[in-house]
Structures are given as structure tokens and as C-alpha cells.
Amino acid sequence: MGPLYPQELLNPEYNLLIGFLIGIGFGFILEATGFTNTRKLAGVFYGYDATVIKTFFTAALTALIGLFLMHHWGWIDIYKTFYPSTFWIPTLVGGVVMGLGFVVGGFCPGTSLSAASTGKRDAWAFLAGVMIGIYGFIFTYKTWWAGLRASGKLGKVNFPQWLGIKEGIFIFLFVVVAVITFVLYQKWQNHWKTKLTKEDLDELGL
């Protein structure tokens, strides 16, 4: 059946409209679950709030399992979805830069937009930084970053192929790792909860 747009079951105009509606819903839920609170987001790095890690793992696993099973049930053609090539060095560098920005600024790009729309001034400053980064990268794309962009090329690969195991086994192991991470993190968080008083929590806005 799917994906709808590459098979022209849906007009590109509707594609944009659906993207718009999903975007509104996404922003709304980010705000509703407290993702526009920098202290809640940064909490994942200090160990007093597990929301971010839970959300990210759940999203990744839902997509992973969902896409895999739906492909086998004939609901979506996985070969018609976009599959990018891997360049591990720039990905690593980008990940470190993004993570640092996350710890220091307290937002990831998506949540900064949500928070900016609620009028938080630090989110506006964060967004200005994002824009400087984007435009800076655009204008130096061909000159400064040509070497880095092309480094560490692995082509189109995925983990099961790299490890030489079946895709199903990899997915299952990934689920197990995620659950273990979650349980361990919960313990760390409980350890924190005993240290933080109610006033501390109120101050953090949790």
C-alpha cells in the first residue's frame, strides 16, 4: 500500500498539508508533555529525568519494529522509502556538536521551535543560534567541509549487515538493550529523587 507519495497515491499538495498537520500535532504534544522545559530536557544528562531517553528509544523502536513488520505484512514497500548512505565520521562529529548544544542550550532543534512558539526568550536565542549554524554551514559547505563530508564513507549499510546477523535478531536485541537501559535509568533516577527535595523539584519545574 504505502508509502503514499512516491507511488503517487497522493498529490504532492496533500503531502505538504499532511506534513503540516503532523507538524502541528508534534509541536502540540512536545509542549503538552513538557518538552519545552529546558530543565526537563537537560535532566536526561544529569539523571533526574528519563522522559527524553524514554521518548527517543520508544520512537526509534516503534519505527523499527513497525516498518519491519508492516513491510512483511504488505502494508508498506520498504524499498520505496529513502535510505541514505552512511558517513560515520561526519555523523559522529555532528552528534557530538548536537549533544553539546543539547546540554548547554537545553533544547533540541524541534523542541526549540515549540518553546519559541510559547514565547520563551531563551528558545528564541537558541533558534537564532540554529539559524546562524544553518546559514554558516550553507556558505562554507563547499569550501570548509568538503573533506569532512566525504570522510568515513560506508555506503548503504545497516547494523545487522555490519554485524552479520539476521535483522529480526538485531531488532530483538535492540529492544532488550532499550528495556535494560530504561530499568537501570529508572534506578538512577530514584537515587536522585531521594536527594532532591520538593523545593528543588519545584524550582526545576518538574
Place this chain on the structure above:
Amino acid sequence: MKKTDKIIIALLVLGGFLTLFYPDTHPFRRVISQKELAYDAALPSHYIPTDKVAKMLMESDPSLILVDVRKPKEFKKFSLPGALNIPLDSILSTKYEDMLDQDVYTVVLFSNGSGLADQAWLVLRSYDYHGLKVLKGGLNAWYRNILHPQEPDATEVTSDAYKRYLFRKGAMYYFTGIRPAGTSASPKPAAAPKPVVKRKKKEVTGGCG
């Protein structure tokens, strides 16, 4: 642990467990069966007409990549504006992999006729490259249609054919800088009969399209 946490964990573990019983998908590189390749090759949809390429060039469409698959010597003599030269024997070189094996640009392969470009298309398609097009009729058609457009026969001219001719005359001026003959005069020949407006029956399309 909250109740919702437990439910979500249970669902994820169940889903992960189910995946153990299914074969691999290899989403990154599919092995194309001979049957599928033959079927794809027989479909005319991987040909792109010269008029469309001319239009994209005139509009400076950033999504267009023109790839000349002839020998460098021929490429130097004449090629399309902005075209890259990737000779057929090096088409699978890793140097060009990123450019050819992607879903973002419209990559148009061309040669003098369409033989070489067809071969290149077949080789790349068998490696499961997507979205590649072949210039219909190759440079010969380009020369015939865009660089030397012929006025349609006055006795059986249709509005479509005439519009196409006008577009090609404009394209010729754009690509060669030569003003086509008769443009300063009335563009419509006086003897031409009233163009027959054919109402094309709309093709049946799926969905709400």
C-alpha cells in the same frame, strides 16, 4: 514503574519478538530479479522527452543532473549545457555512486542515440539505482527537436503540435542564440487552418488525484 510504562515495554518486547520470525528485508540494497528488470526496461516511463529537459534547463531547475555517457572525446566536441561526462565503462565507479544512487535529483543519462544511455540505465537499474531517466532519442533528437525545430505540416496542424513548435523555436533561440526564421513576422501562418482543439480524455488515475 508506572502502568503505562509496563504496557509500552510489553508491546515493544512483543513486537521485537515477532520480528524474529521474519526473513531479512535488506532495505539498503535489493537484489533485482531478472523478471523485474525486464519489466522495468520495457516500461517507457524511464524515458524523458527532449522538450522536458529543455524546459528544465531553461528554468535552471536545480534538481536536474545531466550525465553524458559517451567517450570524453565526443563529450568535448559537443554536449548539453552543464552536463557531466561519465563514460559507460566507469559508470559504476564509486566516485559517482553518491550522485547516481539517490532519490533527490532527476538524473538524465544521454548519448548520441539512446543505445549507450539505455545500456547505462540497465546496468545501474540492475544495481537497484532509483529515479534515473534516459533522454528520449538522445542528442540526435535534441538536434532535431530543439536545435532545428521543423514547422508542423500546415494541413494537419493541431494546437498541441503548434504550441510545441513555438516552444521549440524559443528553446532554439535560448540554446543557440540564433533567432529562428520568421519570428519577426506574424508567428502564425495565414494559410493555417483553425487548429483543431482535441479534448483529450483524461486518463483514469487512482486515489483522489
